[in-house]
Amino acid sequence: SSSSPRRPAMAAAAKVQSACAKVFRGTVVHSLSVSQLQLLEDAVLGVSSAGRVLFLEKASELPRLCTEHAIAPDSIKVLPPSHMLMPGFVDTHIHAPQYVFTGTGYDLQLMEWLKRYTFPAESKFASIAHAREVYPKVVDRLIRNGTTTACYFATIHAESTLALADIVAARGQRALVGKVCMDQESPDFYCETTAQSLADADLVVQKIRDMKNPLVQPVLTPRFVPTCSKDLLGGLGKIAAEKDVHVQSHLSENRSEIDFVRFLFPDLTYTGVYDKYGLLTNKTVMAHCVHLSDDEVALIRKNGAGISHCANSNFSIMSGVAPIRKYLDEKLKIGLGTDVAGGYSSSILDAMRMAILASKTHSLNSSDNKPLKPEEAFFLATLGGSQVLAMDGEIGNFETGKAFDALVVNLSAQGSPVDIFDSDSLEDKFSKFLFLGDDRNVESVYVNGRLVHGQQEEYV
Numbered sequence: 001s002s003s004s005p006r007r008p009a010m011a012a013a014a015k016v017q018s019a020c021a022k023v024f025r026g027t028v029v030h031s032l033s034v035s036q037l038q039l040l041e042d043a044v045l046g047v048s049s050a051g052r053v054l055f056l057e058k059a060s061e062l063p064r065l066c067t068e069h070a071i072a073p074d075s076i077k078v079l080p081p082s083h084m085l086m087p088g089f090v091d092t093h094i095h096a097p098q099y100v101f102t103g104t105g106y107d108l109q110l111m112e113w114l115k116r117y118t119f120p121a122e123s124k125f126a127s128i129a130h131a132r133e134v135y136p137k138v139v140d141r142l143i144r145n146g147t148t149t150a151c152y153f154a155t156i157h158a159e160s161t162l163a164l165a166d167i168v169a170a171r172g173q174r175a176l177v178g179k180v181c182m183d184q185e186s187p188d189f190y191c192e193t194t195a196q197s198l199a200d201a202d203l204v205v206q207k208i209r210d211m212k213n214p215l216v217q218p219v220l221t222p223r224f225v226p227t228c229s230k231d232l233l234g235g236l237g238k239i240a241a242e243k244d245v246h247v248q249s250h251l252s253e254n255r256s257e258i259d260f261v262r263f264l265f266p267d268l269t270y271t272g273v274y275d276k277y278g279l280l281t282n283k284t285v286m287a288h289c290v291h292l293s294d295d296e297v298a299l300i301r302k303n304g305a306g307i308s309h310c311a312n313s314n315f316s317i318m319s320g321v322a323p324i325r326k327y328l329d330e331k332l333k334i335g336l337g338t339d340v341a342g343g344y345s346s347s348i349l350d351a352m353r354m355a356i357l358a359s360k361t362h363s364l365n366s367s368d369n370k371p372l373k374p375e376e377a378f379f380l381a382t383l384g385g386s387q388v389l390a391m392d393g394e395i396g397n398f399e400t401g402k403a404f405d406a407l408v409v410n411l412s413a414q415g416s417p418v419d420i421f422d423s424d425s426l427e428d429k430f431s432k433f434l435f436l437g438d439d440r441n442v443e444s445v446y447v448n449g450r451l452v453h454g455q456q457e458e459y460v
Helices: 006-017 059-068 096-101 110-126 128-144 158-171 194-210 230-243 255-264 270-276 294-303 311-316 324-329 348-364 374-388 426-436
Strands: 020-033 036-048 053-058 076-078 083-087 089-095 147-153 174-178 216-222 246-251 284-288 306-309 333-336 406-410 442-447 450-453
Touching: 020 059, 020 374, 020 426, 036 059, 036 374, 036 426, 053 059, 083 374, 083 426, 089 096, 089 128, 089 284, 089 306, 089 333, 089 348, 089 374, 096 110, 096 128, 096 147, 110 128, 110 255, 128 147, 128 158, 128 442, 128 450, 147 158, 147 216, 147 442, 158 174, 158 194, 158 216, 174 194, 174 246, 194 216, 194 230, 216 230, 246 270, 255 270, 270 284, 270 294, 306 348, 306 374, 311 348, 324 333, 324 348, 333 348, 333 374, 348 374, 348 426, 374 426
Parallel strands: 020 076, 020 083, 089 147, 147 174, 174 216, 216 246, 246 284, 284 306, 306 333
Antiparallel strands: 020 036, 036 053, 083 406, 406 442, 442 450
């Protein structure tokens, strides 16, 4: 047939793509679903030269794999028993400019907190020099904490937003980067005209796509309903549809904010406003969702939008406790967000702990609510987050063909906050890392197969 001569070339191309570049042997942990955690004690994971997961098998398969993939046995990185390999963390909601005042200002609730601390801090990013000073610190901190993918809010300034995209790209992180849009109910020193907001939003989408970096994507970012006119919401919805862009915003975070939205849109639910303007899609990330009605839950599920659960922030600025067990039972897409600076920690380990505590807090007041288990929180931090960002075909676990976004965790690292004992099972070690570990235990960070933090391991 006419197609037969092309076959060898295609096979050769596939072979080049799948040449094995790295092999890890040791403990591997990842989620297959919210209820299925795989803890593999002696596994081998192969990474292709294109940075993809080639295989994940029991170590007993090594002789066959070495032959199949032409692997030299001495090139295999053997992880000591104190180490484990796991997928990188996904932060589905973080305000990069607010990193400057993280750890301060927890005396106010949302609407007052925005006026007193947030808007003044964000307005300073009109200065590109300020952006270039702050943003590398944010991105470096997240990578050190094990966050391989982040969904960033920037500010209303197009140039500073593009600087953030450049810094993310230079550091090798995977990210969605959004220019904030707000044209009303904002201070004079930090507000846009509708036309400018839409033009800049469109420009930022185009410029980020022009970078041609598969790791960095744009996300349309209406701050939230109170600060966006109907024309702005509608215009952003149009860009989202025409250009197939992700959307991120805030939803149903705080009671006074919800009352304000009801005043602005008496005939719609808060979720219904986003839906009306084409901003509630299967590529939408909605932060918080603390106080949703059953109708709103149904609408989010119908549209396939995702929820970023930011438990630290919800406690810190006293917004409430989101019923995450209910949302999981309703089959919504859920991930975790640090919500820096509403949340005081930039670590997804903290987001997992806070999600578990929030769930326990909720169950104290509700007879039918089972608190989140550690393995469920880990799912939210990895595969759940990838689902929220509509990236689960690409990242989230070690399924064959996915990008190798991964952490090498060392529980015996110098200065480690974790002590391990001979009696500790694999499950114990995993749980200890989740509850006690920090950036000192994150020995190496890989994104798309490339080392972005730490040393190339030299294990014997």
